[in-house]
Amino acid sequence: MRRRQSWIRNLMRRCCGDPVLADDLAQQVFLQAWRNIARLQKPSSFGAWLKRLAITAWLQHSRRNDALRDAEVHEEADLPHEGTTGVAMDLDRALSTLPDPVRLCVVLSYHERMTHGEIAELTGLPPGTVKSHIRRGAERLRQRLSAYRQTHSSEELS
Amino acid sequence: MTDDRDPKLQALFAEAEEDLSAGDFTANVMNDVAGLKRRALILRLCAGLALVACAWLLAMPLQDAASHLSQGLMTPLIGLENPLLAQLLLPLNNVAFPIALALLGLRFIRRRLFS
Numbered sequence: 001m002r003r004r005q006s007w008i009r010n011l012m013r014r015c016c017g018d019p020v021l022a023d024d025l026a027q028q029v030f031l032q033a034w035r036n037i038a039r040l041q042k043p044s045s046f047g048a049w050l051k052r053l054a055i056t057a058w059l060q061h062s063r064r065n066d067a068l069r070d071a072e073v074h075e076e077a078d079l080p081h082e083g084t085t086g087v088a089m090d091l092d093r094a095l096s097t098l099p100d101p102v103r104l105c106v107v108l109s110y111h112e113r114m115t116h117g118e119i120a121e122l123t124g125l126p127p128g129t130v131k132s133h134i135r136r137g138a139e140r141l142r143q144r145l146s147a148y149r150q151t152h153s154s155e156e157l158s
Numbered sequence: 159m160t161d162d163r164d165p166k167l168q169a170l171f172a173e174a175e176e177d178l179s180a181g182d183f184t185a186n187v188m189n190d191v192a193g194l195k196r197r198a199l200i201l202r203l204c205a206g207l208a209l210v211a212c213a214w215l216l217a218m219p220l221q222d223a224a225s226h227l228s229q230g231l232m233t234p235l236i237g238l239e240n241p242l243l244a245q246l247l248l249p250l251n252n253v254a255f256p257i258a259l260a261l262l263g264l265r266f267i268r269r270r271l272f273s
Binding site for chain 1: 161163164166167168170171173174175176177178180183184186187190191194
């Protein structure tokens with residue numbers, strides 16, 4: 001658990017944007033893992049199994065809040081403040097403006113580096129929807145985090 | 159299906175990945191696990207106690223019922239005058255035998271139909 005906690009907590013933070021909620025969900029994931037560890041057939045696939053548990057926990061949380069049905073893009077309360085809040089906070093803030101299914105697809109693609117097919121299989125969404133969610137979400141993030149992109153570009157140039 | 163990712167966005171995600179300390183988080187999870195273990199132990203103890211209580215309360219009635227059932231199943235179907243013949247045919251000439259035959263027949267039919 002010590003080895004995987006940071007990864008799962010980071011994943012949940014990207015998914016829900018709220019560190020406290022993310023830690024609660026990550027805690028649930030590890031408890032779920034402890035309860036069901038006997039069902040794990042291949043010890044080598046522990047990581048993938050844990051990730052599946054994490055995504056399921058997040059989806060259940062989203063469904064409880066009736067958020068997956070909300071396909072509208074959320075309006076952002078305030079713009080990211082680079083330098084004052086850190087990349088993680090700004091990224092989470094930008095991610096929080098995306099509808100939950102879009103955010104989940106983007107996080108799985110960019111944070112977990114999963115393929116569209118893997119995401120479709122994990123979330124149960126059609127592959128075409130996954131692709132469009134990622135495209136839309138990435139576009140939106142590009143807009144929101146344009147300041148970082150400019151910084152990166154200038155660093156690359158220098 | 160292409161899985162192209164924006165490299166700059168990818169870099170931001172990598173940069174945002176924090177190495178979170180395990181301390182409090184691990185302690186909280188371990189506390190919850192200990193709570194779950196305690197609850198499971200209490201449940202098992204309660205179930206065991208309930209089982210013992212049930213066994214103690216139902217032992218005599220169950221024994222009586224089993225005795226009546228075995229007597230009922232061994233009742234001869236056809237009354238035979240000759241005691242030796244009655245003893246010899248008792249394994250076939252009782253209530254249990256046609257029931258056992260019927261059950262075997264049903265199992266055979268089920269296997270033929272569903273396997």
